[in-house]
Amino acid sequence: METVIRGLILYVFLMLIFRISGKRTLYEATVFDFVLLLIIAETAEQALVGEDHSLMNSFVLIITLLLTDISLSLLKQKYKGFGNVLDGVPVILLDDGKLLHERLKKVRVDEADIMESARALRGLERLDQIKYAILEKDGKITIIPKEQEQKEIEKV
Amino acid sequence: MRKHRGELDIDEDIQLESTNWKVQRVAWVVMAIFVLAALLGFTGDGGIGNLQSLKAGDSAEGLEVEYERFIRRSAPAEIKVKLHASTSDSLTDLHLSKDFYEHLKIDKVVPEPAEVYTTEQGITYRFATARQPFSVTFYLTPKGMGSLPLHFSTAEKQVAITQFIHP
Numbered sequence: 114m115e116t117v118i119r120g121l122i123l124y125v126f127l128m129l130i131f132r133i134s135g136k137r138t139l140y141e142a143t144v145f146d147f148v149l150l151l152i153i154a155e156t157a158e159q160a161l162v163g164e165d166h167s168l169m170n171s172f173v174l175i176i177t178l179l180l181t182d183i184s185l186s187l188l189k190q191k192y193k194g195f196g197n198v199l200d201g202v203p204v205i206l207l208d209d210g211k212l213l214h215e216r217l218k219k220v221r222v223d224e225a226d227i228m229e230s231a232r233a234l235r236g237l238e239r240l241d242q243i244k245y246a247i248l249e250k251d252g253k254i255t256i257i258p259k260e261q262e263q264k265e266i267e268k269v
Numbered sequence: 270m271r272k273h274r275g276e277l278d279i280d281e282d283i284q285l286e287s288t289n290w291k292v293q294r295v296a297w298v299v300m301a302i303f304v305l306a307a308l309l310g311f312t313g314d315g316g317i318g319n320l321q322s323l324k325a326g327d328s329a330e331g332l333e334v335e336y337e338r339f340i341r342r343s344a345p346a347e348i349k350v351k352l353h354a355s356t357s358d359s360l361t362d363l364h365l366s367k368d369f370y371e372h373l374k375i376d377k378v379v380p381e382p383a384e385v386y387t388t389e390q391g392i393t394y395r396f397a398t399a400r401q402p403f404s405v406t407f408y409l410t411p412k413g414m415g416s417l418p419l420h421f422s423t424a425e426k427q428v429a430i431t432q433f434i435h436p
Binding site: 133134135163164197198201202203204205208209219220245247257 | 286292293
């Protein structure tokens with residue numbers, strides 16, 4: 114029974130902690146973020162398993178975590194509002210060519226991050242070629258270029 | 270799905286997101302307070318200035334207990350007891366309440382007692398020593414969780430302490 118409770122508590126705790134740390138925290142993993150993720154994983158593993166290294170403990174734990182995940186995804190599908198609270202919603206950062214500075218500050222993203230995505234995803238060279246930049250709920254920045262740029266991309 | 274500027278299909282909910290940003294900021298402050306509490310020893314495992322290392326009783330009066338206010342489940346802990354050896358008998362009894370062995374796993378007792386026995390009320394350690402005063406260290410691993418009131422008593426004196434076991 115303890116394994117199930119431990120699994121559930123840690124699942125909820127990790128979900129909350131990553132939710133409040135913001136979307137971008139572990140998306141674009143720098144070397145340091147990668148180390149941080151490894152440390153969190155290792156610490157969580159110890160708290161989850163404790164001193165019980167039996168196979169049964171692993172089975173109980175894995176099934177508990179997967180079942181929790183499935184249950185949550187079903188709930189998110191059924192109640193959209195619940196999903197939005199849990200996963201967040203996409204946020205427009207650059208609207209019709211204009212940077213929304215207040216939002217950039219809140220989500221801890223800067224122009225350089227937007228340009229990085231613009232170069233990587235669309236091969237764009239300048240900020241003024243972008244029509245919309247959207248911070249998706251998984252922390253990724255997607256780019257929609259202005260129409261003339263779109264046509265040029267399509268030509269290439 | 271909603272339309273932004275009549276062209277972009279996006280389920281943006283800026284009201285929800287701004288609430289989320291506010292919650293995030295509050296949560297960051299809570300996290301900072303948590304770290305501060307950990308540094309001050311409120312989460313167990315010591316802390317700056319050993320603020321949570323407490324003493325109860327008085328060694329001059331025959332019984333003193335040194336303990337940590339906060340301990341953690343499954344993590345090693347220590348309780349040090351200083352007591353006067355009995356003058357009328359070569360053996361000195363230290364009696365502890367039942368919660369002691371029910372919520373704590375006793376890994377080691379230094380010095381080793383000559384005899385240990387349990388009763389309805391608790392557990393008694395009988396030490397054979399003539400040294401004055403002598404100290405006994407209990408090396409423990411907490412099994413339970415929550416508040417743990419403990420009573421220590423010798424023939425002359427009683428001391429009560431309360432520890433808190435974090436999960």
